[in-house]
Amino acid sequence: MATILSTDISSYQRDYNVAKADLEVAEKNMQRAQELYSAGMMSEKDFAEAKKDNTNAKSEFNEKKQILSLYGGSPDKLDATFRVVAPRSGYIVERNINQGTQIRTDNSTNLFTISDLKTVWIWANVHESDMAKVKEGDKVMVKTIAYPDKTFTGVIKKIGTMLDPASRVIRVRTELENENNLLKPEMFATIIITSATSEKILAVPHQAMVLENNNFYVMKETKAGTFEKVKVQTGKKFSEFTEVTGGLQAGDKVIIEGSLFALTAFNQIN
16 A cells, blocks of 8 residues: 655664574574583583573564564565555545655554445535434435436434534434445535434425416316316425425325426416
8 A cells, every 4th residue: 555664664674683693693602502511511501591592582583573574574675664555455535645745653644544335424414403303313315416316325323513613514424335336435415314203294296396476386186087276385395205284185186297287287277
């Protein structure tokens, strides 16, 4: 993912080389001490001291080797470079370094953010006036510019705790399954939130309503094959329906497909 020139790696490589040289000297001293001890020319105390020095040199070498390996340094290439490798497969969704960037030890910002994109977060801005209407668990329908004919569904997982003082909105988050990798980071989307409440309202499909002289009308069936033009009062709008607060009752039948043509014909006759 990245190669970083590091003074720390340079120090680890230096410590490794020093420990390696000390171990080579200790092994030669141990070999010489073994020969002298076998020939009776070295006391047991001096031989034990030589063995101790050799063991300490091995421990020091192994420690420096492990530290160098832990930080990605190479014992063969003394290039003072640290190689950043991905701990898992996925896509780089955020990068905070570029060529020539200086990285400080007190910098807590992630260099890269990796995701498999099988599940994505969708953030929506909810205005202050609508905050009381939104709760965790509410159903969410998401439509994107890239796929205008496709609707993604999910539920609200988290509602922010801080209100943006400038825009007066609060952020809410939903999670969507993205098995086909259609959704990409930084996409713009339209979010429709439907309350999870069990309250029932009267609503009709958008296609059934016709706007005329700043009022909404529907063609309601009065008896078999006979329809009349009825003015309705509207409320909230949902993904495919509009709430009706007046003008209709539960059980009334209205024209959905071709409502505009039916209303135009009704006006011409009457």
